[in-house]
Amino acid sequence: MSKPIYLVGGSKGGVGKSMVTMALIDYLQGNAESVVLIETDTSNPDVWKTYGESTKGELVNLEEADGWIKLINICGDDGNKESTIVINTRAANNQGVQKYGETLNSTLEELGRTLIALWVVNRQRDSLELLKDFREALPNALVHVVRNGYFGEESKYQLYNGSKIRAAVEEKGGKSLTFPDMADLLADDIYTKRLTIAKASADLPIGNRAELKRWKALANVMFDEVAKS
Numbered sequence: 001m002s003k004p005i006y007l008v009g010g011s012k013g014g015v016g017k018s019m020v021t022m023a024l025i026d027y028l029q030g031n032a033e034s035v036v037l038i039e040t041d042t043s044n045p046d047v048w049k050t051y052g053e054s055t056k057g058e059l060v061n062l063e064e065a066d067g068w069i070k071l072i073n074i075c076g077d078d079g080n081k082e083s084t085i086v087i088n089t090r091a092a093n094n095q096g097v098q099k100y101g102e103t104l105n106s107t108l109e110e111l112g113r114t115l116i117a118l119w120v121v122n123r124q125r126d127s128l129e130l131l132k133d134f135r136e137a138l139p140n141a142l143v144h145v146v147r148n149g150y151f152g153e154e155s156k157y158q159l160y161n162g163s164k165i166r167a168a169v170e171e172k173g174g175k176s177l178t179f180p181d182m183a184d185l186l187a188d189d190i191y192t193k194r195l196t197i198a199k200a201s202a203d204l205p206i207g208n209r210a211e212l213k214r215w216k217a218l219a220n221v222m223f224d225e226v227a228k229s
């Protein structure tokens, strides 16, 4: 079976897209998968800066038609056939998706890859409105919604939990997932030192590593759900 393309979206700034991308790369590599990272946050390529050394990757601007061509060519390159593609998107990426998403949407069949979107949300309404636009622009994507535990427990996501968009997502086989909250002390360490999760798991002091282990186990449960889709 050919390897999927994961797109970590959400469009809103600061909802946790980069963190979910890093956790996903860590999960895939932990399962001995080869990963190609596509960093589309050209103004603040944080995942690229952290994972660029240990993971094959490209910086691609998805606000321009050229970027989508580049992305599709990477996905179709014979040298990447055995690799899972992981796309980290930037805030306000919806404009590029609206304009050019169809270019990717229409080539998925020829690429022989599935497009799995992890749509990261906080508890506000605009996260859901942006999701509606995204689903329309990329109708062939399988979309899972990721409630980021950083903004509160699953039960606090009342707006999403009782929404029509949730029903629409799940009707198409999408799942409603919860991403674990990581202790601030550890998250700050990982961000400021630009540590990959693997490096943090090896190098940090024992207390930080214990928290990372707890968080990682929960994140892996979530990604196991994604992998089953």
Ligand SMILES: Nc1ncnc2c1ncn2[C@@H]1O[C@H](COP(=O)(O)OP(=O)(O)OP(=O)(O)O)[C@@H](O)[C@H]1O
Binding pocket: 010, 012, 013, 014, 015, 016, 017, 018, 019, 020, 041, 089, 090, 091, 148, 149, 150, 179, 180, 181, 182, 183, 184, 187, 188, 191
């Ligand atoms: N699950 C989490 N646990 C702990 N901290 C988190 C979590 N999710 C997000 N954060 C915090 O929120 C900040 C923003 O997260 P992140 O950079 O992943 O968001 P983003 O959506 O990629 O933002 P941007 O739109 O700027 O790219 C991080 O610096 C991190 O400290």
Ligand SMILES: [Mg+2]
Binding pocket: 017, 018, 019, 041, 046, 089, 090
């Ligand atoms: Mg980011």
